[in-house]
Amino acid sequence: MQAIVHRGGSRLKTVVIKCGGSILSELSDSFFTSIKHLKDSGCGVVLVHGGGPEITDCLEKMKIQTAFINGQRQTTKEVLEVVQMTLAGKLNKKLSGMCQKHGLAAVGLSGEDGGLLQAECIDEERLGLVGKVSFVDIRLLELLLEKGYLPVLAPLGRTENGEVLNINADTAAAAVAQALQAERLVFVTDVDGIMEDGQLVSETDPEQIRSCIGQGIISGGMIPKTESAIQSLSDTLKEVMIVNGTKPFISGREFVGTKIMNSRKEAAG
Numbered sequence: 001m002q003a004i005v006h007r008g009g010s011r012l013k014t015v016v017i018k019c020g021g022s023i024l025s026e027l028s029d030s031f032f033t034s035i036k037h038l039k040d041s042g043c044g045v046v047l048v049h050g051g052g053p054e055i056t057d058c059l060e061k062m063k064i065q066t067a068f069i070n071g072q073r074q075t076t077k078e079v080l081e082v083v084q085m086t087l088a089g090k091l092n093k094k095l096s097g098m099c100q101k102h103g104l105a106a107v108g109l110s111g112e113d114g115g116l117l118q119a120e121c122i123d124e125e126r127l128g129l130v131g132k133v134s135f136v137d138i139r140l141l142e143l144l145l146e147k148g149y150l151p152v153l154a155p156l157g158r159t160e161n162g163e164v165l166n167i168n169a170d171t172a173a174a175a176v177a178q179a180l181q182a183e184r185l186v187f188v189t190d191v192d193g194i195m196e197d198g199q200l201v202s203e204t205d206p207e208q209i210r211s212c213i214g215q216g217i218i219s220g221g222m223i224p225k226t227e228s229a230i231q232s233l234s235d236t237l238k239e240v241m242i243v244n245g246t247k248p249f250i251s252g253r254e255f256v257g258t259k260i261m262n263s264r265k266e267a268a269g
Contacts, residue, residue, distance in 0.1 A: 012044035012145050014182040018173035020221070021051035023190050023245045024095060030248040031188070032102035035150070037250055039104070043183075044145035047099070047106075047152045048176060050169035051083075051091040058082050071224055072122070075129040075166045083166050087154040088112070096152045107144055110154045112164060114140040117172060119157030119165045131157055131165030133172060136179035170224050174232035181236040186255070187225045188245040193258030194218060194226070203259045206230045229260045238262065 015038055019027065038045050052073070059066045059082055067074045075083060088110040099106035111117030116138075119131030144151050155172035157165050170187065177185035194201040194209075196217050204212075209226045212218040218226055222242075229240040243249035243257035250256065 013042060014044040014046065014145065014177075014180045015184045015186060016046045016048065016173055016177035016180065016182045017186045017188060018048045018169055019050070019095065019188045019245060020169065021049065021055070021091065022053050023188055024049065024051075024091065026190055027098065027188075027245045028247060029102065031245045032099065032104065034248050034250040035099070036102065036104060039148075039150070041253075045150055046141060046145070046176060046180070046182075047095065047150065048155060048169055048173035049087075049091060049095050049152065050155065051087045054091055055083055055086045058086050069126055072127050072130050072168065073166065074127055077129065080129050080164060080166060084110075084156060084164065088156055092152060092154045099150055099152065104150045105148060106150045106152050108152045108154075109140070111157045111167065111172065115158070116140055116153070117155070117157035117167065117175070119159060119167055121159070121165065129163070129165050131159070131167050133157060133167060133175035136175055138176075138179050141176070141180065168224070168228075170228035171231075174228045177237055178232055178234060183237075184239050184241060184255070185229070185232055185237060186241045186243055186249070186257075187229065188243055188249070189222075189225070190244065190246060192244045192247075192256075193242045194222065201258050203261065205261055205263050206233070209260065226260070233260070233262050 035045055064078055066079060092108040096106040096108035117133055118135035120134045122130050122132050141151050155167040155169040157167050174185060192200050213223055232240060240260040241255045241257050
């Protein structure tokens with residue numbers, strides 16, 4: 001993933017955490033305690049959230065048709081209005097409020113704010129107003145992080161012409177993590193991580209992930225998460241985690257879940 005970055009001033013160690021829409025109502029007190037532990041240890045934390053199930057529910061209530069192509073929601077102007085209302089409105093404020101309830105100074109944002117996420121259409125003819133991140137301007141995030149705030153980001157962006165686009169939350173989180181040169185990107189799910197024969201895969205790498213996808217061991221919603229994890233790995237972002245949001249995701253100083261690295265052999269060496 002190649003996100004063009006505008007670099008700002010001084011930086012903190014940073015962890016970017018992505019919460020899917022389906023997990024928001026299941027996040028445990030221990031999840032927020034883990035975030036507080038990260039911040040108390042000197043890390044800046046950015047939360048990026050999705051909202052697929054809530055958007056679908058709202059569209060159904062409003063009798064607006066929706067469809068998916070390769071996991072991406074077709075987004076007409078009518079659908080986009082609901083996406084904005086749900087993501088940047090209801091869910092963003094809900095998650096920000098949950099953070100504040102647990103003593104975290106959260107600030108709700110959309111990728112539209114401050115030109116934070118600039119985007120371009122993936123395939124307007126087939127998908128409509130669905131975008132991929134082309135530019136991450138991190139100045140606003142860095143300003144908030146340096147002042148001790150917790151940015152909570154809804155994955156919407158704008159084109160160079162000012163048109164709003166719906167962005168997949170996994171790929172938005174990966175772009176933000178890469179732009180901030182984050183130490184870790186964390187995908188939050190309702191399972192402990194990648195599972196094989198009922199057992200947690202504690203460490204893996206792109207080669208093994210692709211093999212597991214081919215064998216059907218990794219399937220469904222875990223595929224875009226692992227693919228986004230692979231794409232976001234770089235010289236600066238060497239580790240991506242998949243963790244369970246219904247449990248503590250930090251034990252002592254260690255993250256609990258599946259760790260994805262460029263090469264397990266290099267890590268061991």
